[in-house]
């Protein structure tokens with residue numbers, strides 16, 4: 343890509359692999375598991391990494407490279423690697439960078455499978471995690487030990503859409519010589535760039551708003567080149583690579599990310615404003631509502647508020663379930679960031695295995711409902727939510 347294309351939308355559209363002899367306008371799909379060598383010397387030099395080229399699609403592929411290059415451009419990152427899912431990106435990042443005895447300090451409110459990784463799997467390799475609550479970031483320093491290597495967080499958080507101060511986390515990480523790793527899934531590279539605030543690595547589940555159309559799974563980790571090198575070496579030997587087909591889909595999706603996310607955010611803000619006025623609702627949380635406890639931080643680090651709105655219905659678990667059963671347009675589904683509006687009730691589904699006390703620690707009350715606001719007409723979304731609230 344030529345250096346003159348500096349804006350987000352242009353980078354998302356014009357970052358592209360080299361054209362073939364067919365001079366195709368849009369990037370072709372390279373479904374090939376391996377690549378051929380000119381001769382024995384070419385093969386030797388390629389394996390010795392004396393030249394940059396594709397060898398085998400578990401290592402690199404033109405389509406996955408294009409997707410990674412785009413995310414790097416959009417996040418302001420030096421380098422990256424693409425994974426089959428968001429969770430393989432999360433797992434491979436920890437597995438590549440940590441060793442037995444290392445310690446993680448993490449925000450308490452993280453994606454469910456990431457939480458399970460911390461509590462069930464990493465301890466098997468003697469890697470343990472300490473947690474801080476969103477409103478207790480000043481406690482982080484007291485959790486750091488000589489073995490702490492990674493400071494980890496998501497912002498906005500799932501499902502309660504709390505906001506963590508990235509600049510604050512970046513400063514702590516620098517002062518204590520920790521790697522700051524941010525799961526930027528809810529914000530996308532369009533709304534927030536954690537590297538600007540001091541993150542060393544940024545992880546995305548591309549399954550969500552990056553695909554944005556509920557079709558494919560994917561993940562990516564981008565950031566400091568020396569760390570990505572470790573993650574790449576781990577991954578090329580353990581095999582969590584993104585498929586070329588999914589990479590091709592995701593690169594196409596990035597071309598429309600800005601316009602899609604603009605509309606998602608516009609719709610979500612309207613939904614939040616309408617819900618805030620509704621008599622059957624106790625509380626609405628959306629980062630760009632003035633009533634959000636971390637509104638000022640959200641304004642500082644995000645372009646817009648994202649597409650997730652959390653709210654609490656009067657009447658607890660029963661009211662939450664009844665609300666879900668009364669929806670006619672919105673889907674009940676585990677995904678988020680789709681064109682279709684999706685509604686979930688965390689207390690009776692994704693977080694039902696936690697005790698009530700554990701749920702409250704991550705801001706999940708019994709009546710909490712999470713809406714991933716989609717791209718249907720705003721009036722239709724609001725009408726469906728309103729009729730179900732009645």
Ligand SMILES: *Cc1c(COP(=O)(O)O)cnc(C)c1O
Pocket residue numbers: 427428429430432453496500525527528547548549550559560561
């Ligand atoms: C969905 C999600 C993941 C996991 O991504 P998959 O593609 O489903 O593996 C990780 N982090 C966050 C914040 C997510 O929402």
